Amino acid sequence: MQARSLSYLNNLRTGTMNANQLRMANRSDVKALTDLHLRCFGPGDHVGMIFGDRFIKSMYRWQVSSPSCFVYVALEDNRFAGLVGLCKGSYTIRMLTACWRSLLLSLLSKPWLLFDKQLLKRLIRKPLQREQEKDGSVHPSNYFELSFIGVDDDFRGYGIASQLLVAAKVECKERGGESIVAGVYKWNQPSRSAFLKAGWTELKSLETQDTVSYLTLIE
Secondary structure, rough: OOOOHHHHHHHHHHHHOOOEEEEOOHHHHHHHHHHHHHHHOOOOHHHHHHOOOOHHHHHHHHHHHHOOEEEEEEEEOOEEEEEEEEEEEHHHHHHHHHHHHHHHHHHHHHHHHHHHHHHHHOOOOOOOOOOOOOOOOOEEOOOOEEEEEEEEEHHHOOOOOHHHHHHHHHHHHOOOOOOEEEEOOOOOHHHHHHHHHOOEEHHHOOOOOOOEEEEEOOO
């Protein structure tokens, strides 16, 4: 782990990252976003990793360019330490449609993926509809879906993910969002605990065999 200033580490611990350390990603960041994604996730963590580096790069190129999506990044000495991506409305099908060329190339090079039933289950998500949960909470129709959130191993434990979520929530509000929904694999207990600790509500109606979803309302 590289040496860092005490003031920077203190900012992370106290949750006071400044504007130079937390910002919106743009097209010039695609390579750095891709590299960080490859450091943060494996095939079991994010389904896009199964399709390879080229697909991940295409995914970020779309997400930073689409008016319905955005990516926030946390930086330290110009090094990408963490990221969070969100999309207005359902994410997976729109992302796969936008990145179909890279997806096709991946499938041509790995044709056995076409017969992977578990992969198909991971790609097919239950559509989000406006309905009331048993606990009385309602997930509105005007929502953002959290597509991914990751922090480099060197920077974990300093509250970066929490700061990224705060920035994302503010951005969603400015874009007219009423809520944010995040899907988490059931075996990812650290992420599940983090969402519950942050006050997100578990949505039983969106639970699948492998995933559980969490909701936070934007006030």
